[in-house]
């Protein structure tokens with residue numbers, strides 16, 4: 221049966237789930253907790269655990285999966301995907317490889333089993349393991365675990381009685397299967413962005429659609445957009461969005477920092493711009509992200525010097541000259557949209573402007589969910605309340621809040637840590653929790 225792919229809600233990402241609407245579940249004869257294979261039009265496949273979809277999906281023929289599963293199945297949002305029941309066996313034992321810089325003393329097996337319980341895994345696969353502690357961990361991020369071996373083979377499900385072994389070989393040296401993103405492609409997915417659903421839809425329509433389906437634009441006889449301008453206060457998720465779009469379409473990602481490019485020696489700024497565009501065209505599909513566009517392209521009457529004029533002229537000519545129509549797109553960001561040179565805002569350049577504003581309460585809750593997704597939070601914590609009490613906070617502020625809370629949790633267990641050792645005790649890891657008090661204190665700070 222074919223279903224349409226949609227993203228999961230932020231809080232449900234990272235657990236190998238597929239939210240299938242109930243009507244489709246019945247038609248496929250699926251029960252909550254069954255496993256399905258999702259296959260895209262290419263040869264990508266993903267195995268996921270079924271979970272009854274969100275009420276609003278009822279009868280719409282939708283399957284919601286997160287960015288990792290979309291990547292494995294090689295599908296994008298709104299693509300159609302074939303869904304069939306999967307034949308999976310319970311795992312007797314699974315060997316996982318940890319990243320090299322994560323050094324743990326004692327048995328971390330039970331913790332891994334706990335977190336991955338219920339997930340379907342295959343040898344060679346990389347699965348995220350959330351750990352808000354240790355050298356790799358920053359809030360909301362997870363550590364890539366490599367599945368080095370399974371018994372039996374094939375796709376197996378980790379259960380409470382699976383024995384988890386830790387491989388002697390670090391993850392980096394275990395041969396690749398469906399590894400993380402290719403070089404140059406960021407790892408951010410739509411589930412990592414909170415409170416910007418409408419804005420994301422607009423950006424996707426402008427960028428993803430032309431890149432995935434150039435034929436549509438050819439058929440209609442219109443040119444796909446060359447650039448999109450995101451504007452709004454700092455820390456609201458503009459960069460995050462650009463990275464997520466690039467990742468979802470497996471596009472090469474190049475960043476140009478406005479201030480950095482303007483600090484180059486005479487003539488070098490233009491040269492560097494040219495190189496970035498060249499690189500992007502060579503690696504197309506590609507997204508060029510220009511951060512702080514205002515520092516390059518302030519209105520000409522304000523732009524004092526000859527340098528600014530020449531750099532803007534170069535940028536205009538590079539954008540006009542983009543050959544692979546729709547295959548290289550520029551996303552620029554600014555928090556001073558009114559200062560941008562109008563020449564750049566006219567037809568055929570950044571002709572779509574999308575405002576990325578300060579999040580409201582619901583947005584703040586989603587952002588908090590993103591950044592606490594990997595954290596062992598105490599049950600008593602009510603994120604709604606924190607969303608309520610953080611009026612005026614942007615995404616970056618909420619991220620610091622959750623990180624600070626995790627640091628507070630860390631400080632509490634500090635006496636138990638032996639700082640002379642560069643390994644972390646598995647027992648200490650297991651006992652680590654972010655409490656209401658940690659969050660409160662972070663909010664005060």
Ligand code: ADP
Nearest residue numbers: 413414454455456457458459460587615616619
């Ligand atoms: P901008 O480009 O708008 O200045 P960024 O995208 O660089 O902001 O945001 C900085 C950090 O703040 C991000 O890496 C992310 O951790 C967090 N953040 C900002 N906005 C959001 C959001 N909408 N959802 C989740 N996290 C966010």
